[in-house]
Amino acid sequence: MVHTCGMAKKSNSTVRPSKSISELLRLPKGPVNMASLDPAGRPGYPGHGKSDADGYTAAIGPILADLQERLFANGKSTPVDAKRVLLVLQGMDTSGKGGVITHAVGLVDPQGVHIKGFKAPTPEELSHDFLWRIRNALPDPGMIGIFDRSHYEDVLVVRVENLVPVSEWDGRYDLINTFEAELAAAGYLIIKCFLNISPGEQKLRLAARLADPSKYWKYNPRDVNAHEKWGAYMEAYKDALERCNTDAAPWYVIPSDRKWYRNWAIAEILKEQLVAQGFTWPAANFDVAAEKARVAAI
Ligand code: AMP
Ligand code: MG
Numbered sequence: 001m002v003h004t005c006g007m008a009k010k011s012n013s014t015v016r017p018s019k020s021i022s023e024l025l026r027l028p029k030g031p032v033n034m035a036s037l038d039p040a041g042r043p044g045y046p047g048h049g050k051s052d053a054d055g056y057t058a059a060i061g062p063i064l065a066d067l068q069e070r071l072f073a074n075g076k077s078t079p080v081d082a083k084r085v086l087l088v089l090q091g092m093d094t095s096g097k098g099g100v101i102t103h104a105v106g107l108v109d110p111q112g113v114h115i116k117g118f119k120a121p122t123p124e125e126l127s128h129d130f131l132w133r134i135r136n137a138l139p140d141p142g143m144i145g146i147f148d149r150s151h152y153e154d155v156l157v158v159r160v161e162n163l164v165p166v167s168e169w170d171g172r173y174d175l176i177n178t179f180e181a182e183l184a185a186a187g188y189l190i191i192k193c194f195l196n197i198s199p200g201e202q203k204l205r206l207a208a209r210l211a212d213p214s215k216y217w218k219y220n221p222r223d224v225n226a227h228e229k230w231g232a233y234m235e236a237y238k239d240a241l242e243r244c245n246t247d248a249a250p251w252y253v254i255p256s257d258r259k260w261y262r263n264w265a266i267a268e269i270l271k272e273q274l275v276a277q278g279f280t281w282p283a284a285n286f287d288v289a290a291e292k293a294r295v296a297a298i
Contacts, residue, residue: 019044021268027194027251032242034234039198041255045264053260060267061107067271068108068144070279075142077282082141084188087270088150090240091195092233093223094205095256096263097148100195104267105146114139117148130154130172131179138183144270151176152240160232173243184248191273192249193266194241195256199230 024043042049047056075082087105089097105113116137125133131151139145155176159169180190197205206227209219226233245251252269256262 020272021265022252022272025252025254025265025269027241027245027253029245030242032238032245034238037196037253037255039196039201039255040257042258042261043255044268045261050258050260053264057103057107057260057264057267060264060271064107064267064271064274065109067274067277067279068112070281071144071274071277072109072112072142074279074282075140077285079141082187083277083279084139084141085144085270085274086139086147086183086188086190087144087266088147088152088190088192089195090150090152090156090193090237091256092197092202092230093220093226094202094209095195095197096259097195099259100193100263100266101146101148103263104270105144107267108144112142113144113146115146115148118150118153131175134179138188141187151179152244155240156233156236157226159236160226160229173239176244177246177249180244180246180249189273189277190249191269192244192251193269194237194251194253195262196253197256199227201257202227 021044045053045056047053071083071085075084089100091097101115105115114137118133118137121130121133134147134151137145137147155169155172158164159166184190206219206223209215241251241253254262254265
């Protein structure tokens with residue numbers, strides 16, 4: 001298993017992760033064996049489980065919100081130099097891309113977040129190269145952009161459903177790497193998460209949608225067709241993970257059979273990656289003493 005627990009027991013028997021969650025869930029470079037990626041694992045989780053996960057996730061909130069505000073402030077103050085964050089969420093239907101947006105991304109001020117979902121391309125989008133609509137949806141300086149599906153669909157569903165010939169999709173891995181390297185060089189912090197669920201868990205979640213009229217809107221009969229092609233999708237995911245796993249745009253594999261772990265882990269990775277940026281508050285672009293004096297005199 002790639003997701004070894006990574007926990008070290010302390011003498012007082014408190015269990016603490018010996019590595020960051022980013023390190024634990026970062027997909028190692030090199031060949032990928034999909035069967036070795038455990039969808040039900042909970043590497044690095046510091047608590048007991050579902051019962052305390054809301055508390056652990058909520059505790060990340062104020063830290064993440066502060067980091068996001070610093071990022072946003074820099075975007076307003078010095079847009080040319082400011083970072084932009086791009087969180088790419090990929091996974092099979094029901095893997096929880098929407099749930100992550102609600103529970104992890106929802107911890108920060110929505111004004112600093114730009115969410116974009118990618119559906120089957122429109123005729124206009126199809127008239128351009130596959131990265132055209134992606135470039136148009138990139139976050140502004142200081143913003144956290146969330147991609148609910150992404151350019152990876154163009155080597156996933158497109159490949160499995162034979163929507164373009166192999167000669168065309170096979171060239172896209174290199175195009176994606178070049179594109180992502182350009183973004184990183186331009187100041188984007190790219191975090192790509194593969195929400196890894198098992199086919200058994202997907203079946204349960206599809207059944208749950210059918211069992212509850214308030215969830216019918218989430219159900220799409222086409223999801224069953226994709227489920228039947230699970231093997232082909234996993235082959236396509238394997239290549240996407242293996243061929244596009246760069247330092248500029250790394251993949252994290254998120255065990256997602258447990259919703260509470262998935263949400264906590266992505267919030268934690270986002271926090272860790274933003275902490276690593278060392279954001280400072282932007283300096284005033286005015287004379288603070290003079291402005292204090294003016295305000296005092298009002
Ligand atoms: P959902 O995210 O469940 O609303 O579904 C969006 C659908 O759009 C999924 O079935 C995707 O596979 C599909 N989709 C997204 N991007 C593409 C693409 N580039 N080509 C074809 N289908 C796509
Ligand atoms: Mg869906």
